[in-house]
Amino acid sequence: MSALNFATRGALAAVNHLLARADWARERLAPHAGRCARLRAEPVELLFAIDSDGYLIDSDADQEPGVTLSLPLSALPGLVGGDANKAMNAVRIEGNAELADTLGFVFRNLRWDAEEDLSRVFGDIVAHRMVQGAGSLRQMHERAWAGLTGNLAEYLAEEQQALVTHGALAALGDELRALRDDLARLDKRVGRLAAPGRHA
Incomplete structure (x- = not known):
């Protein structure tokens, strides 16, 4: 085989x-x-x-x-x-x-009932504690991973400035919109000054 x-x-x-x-x-x-x-x-x-x-x-x-x-x-x-x-x-x-x-x-x-399978080998109490322990270990692993990724993102954004924070990105967007509006107003003024019949 x-x-x-x-x-x-x-x-x-x-x-x-x-x-x-x-x-x-x-x-x-x-x-x-x-x-x-x-x-x-x-x-x-x-x-x-x-x-x-x-x-x-x-x-x-x-x-x-x-x-x-x-x-x-x-x-x-x-x-x-x-x-x-x-x-x-x-x-x-x-x-x-x-x-x-x-x-x-x-x-x-479809779900696996691990506790049911383990209870056949180890008994109900031991199986219950094994599944609880595995669940706690998984939660600890998930919290550690979330903490690590959060700390890494913070380090890259704040310390190394390799990433842009949401606040900095929003502020840049506001500045770009204000600059666009200022440019549009300036363009209108230039257009009015350059209009025929208008003398400087």
Whole structure:
């Protein structure tokens, strides 16, 4: 089995794990049984079909996909485990609109209940604390990143003056508008002075 085929089977198994707990998603997918789709996040490409129970199965490479969903590789983890709405906003769709709409809806709303899966291995209390800890760690990471980007922007704008602040840009706009108005008034005066019949 090639590494690519192994990765495809792993990705399908992960999505099918989520689908197993989401009857609503399988019910939406089942009417599209037999249809093939391609998920492309260069250099990763996942070709799959939908079975009669609404699960995703490996598709033959020679089968023509009814729809192709293309997105940046960085958005791929967000489809299943993160911010699916943000990931789906980056998707470019080619092909059957009905199938694309169904897949988009399922991927946008399919959620992983990490606490449920962890509780089977570690128990309810430990799983709950692990998920809380991971959430706190993610929030800490987001705050640190926001602080870093804010500090960098402030440094570049204030200390290095490599960026223009909103206030400075607004002030420059006001000055340019005033200069334009002054120039228009001066042009009118020159026009009146240069008018025929007018002597200096």
